Amino acid sequence: MLDATGVGPPEVDPIVPDPILQVRSVSKSFGSVTANVDVTFDVARGEILGLIGPNGAGKSTLFNSIAGAETPDSGEILLEGTRISGLGAVACTQLGIGRTFQVVRSFNSMTVLENVMVGAFARVTRVHPAMARALEVIEFCGLGGQVDAPAHALTPSGKRRLEVARALATEPRLLLLDEMLTGLTPSEAQAGMQLVRAVRARGITIIMVEHVMEVLLPLIDRAVVLHLGRKLSEGSPQAMVRNPEVIRAYLGDRYVA
């Protein structure tokens, strides 16, 4: 909803107080396949929001739209009042959105340090500041012992950490984590959750996409549940697991008490 001149931040009424991200009536389809229909929600500054839903719910498409990798067919997405939908991944990163990938996308010909330095170059042009920043983030993400290891030699959980480190090096205010905990061993998942909490403690707002709800429940402040492309419900994680509609979406009618 840009104003008539197209100048100045568009006015969108917040749903939550002090939202960092506002998703408004976002729809997206690929040919005849509808991925998102009229999805609206806010992300509060400093929270960890879970974006959950069964497979095929449209989480990844919405996630990609927020990250700038997809352009919604209609609706808009605002970061701190600035319209970001349709600007592209590069602009979204520059405006302060970091992301990881569900299937890790390490730069395999490069070391851990070099991978993270690419992220740091989003903010600095000189090599030494980029290196210093990268080293700090690598240490923070628990990869301090593998600074010079080739990225392709990391374990799967190490690669997930590398994705987080790389995204953090771009200095995001909002970090999107795509199934970061899926497929990890319980102890790795625990360590991953600690990392997520530590990231939030740095003042970074987090959106986590997971399709396995149990993993997220102890971690997230709020959940937005998607089903068949639409927002089914949103609220506290405890309320979500008791919500009959959510249970129906995940398990089918006969499990509703």
Added chain:
Amino acid sequence: MSAAEKPNAIIRRRRRELVVGAVLLLALALLPLPIDNVYLRGLMVLMLLYAGLSQGWNILGGYCGQISLGHAVYFGIGAYTSAMLFTTLGIPSTLGMFAGGALAALAALLVGWPCFRLSGHYYAIATLVVSMMVLLLMTNWDFVNAAMGITIPFRAESWIQLQFRVAVLPFHYVMLAYAAVAWLIAWVVEGSRWGFIWRAVKDDVTAAQSLAVRVFPSKMAAAAISGGITGVGGALYTQYVGFIDSESGFGLPLSVLIALPAVVGGVGTLWGPFLGAAVLIPVQQLTVAWLGSAGNGIDLMIYGALIMSLALLRPQGLVSLFGVRSQAGGDVTVGEEVVGETAEAEVVDNA
């Protein structure tokens, strides 16, 4: 082993490279002095030329991962620019080569503008087609003597004109300087922001974009530097040989010869083009000398067999023999998607 205590593996490696480079430069400067054989000296001149040319190709094809099969275009533009400036305006080739390099860089941008909208094999094919078009144009363009080519008249013994009665030894130093500067440019960009960004673009475009890497401009920058280096090499070659025509300046075999040393030596590595040229150029020249190039093609068979053997035995390139870091693209972790695009690299990690 914390990050704070051990931050400088990259810096240490780069210092080491610089020292090795300086030692090698000195050795190569002294090498022709005890060798009184003109043929061997000529071999070294060509070797150094191709080391520089291939280093230029390596910026775009190696670091940035955009495989160009049309680099002869930039070589030819550099060669013709310098030759035309020399023959028509008398501008010395020490200046002409920079004009040639600049025009070649401009041409690389013009080629890149449409072609970088394609990726992978399609980009390679597009560069091939462009180079064939340019070859055809040059063969028929009367202003540059069409198929007759340009002969560089000998005017005077001069370093400014880069003309010598006995050209082999002076040109050893000209080409050594060329190869050294090309190497130094590669060394500088490898350690710069561009170097990181190019390798990120090569490894995974989507991930690079998510880190705010502007892919198209970064490819254009790589193309300009790459084309410029190749163009200067074309100008120097023309001055050395004293003649250029459309086939020797723009032909497809030349494009392959420019790319091969980097591929054989190690794609996207600092030493790859040099090592590749050091092996390939002598082999190519010696097979021609021993077996003759008079149509029987045995020299090419041996040459081809050598390249095939190297590709099979050392798919990461000759640099891997020295334990120098090479661009391992393969992914050893079972069950993860293999992202590396370079087919040759994926074989290696299992070895």
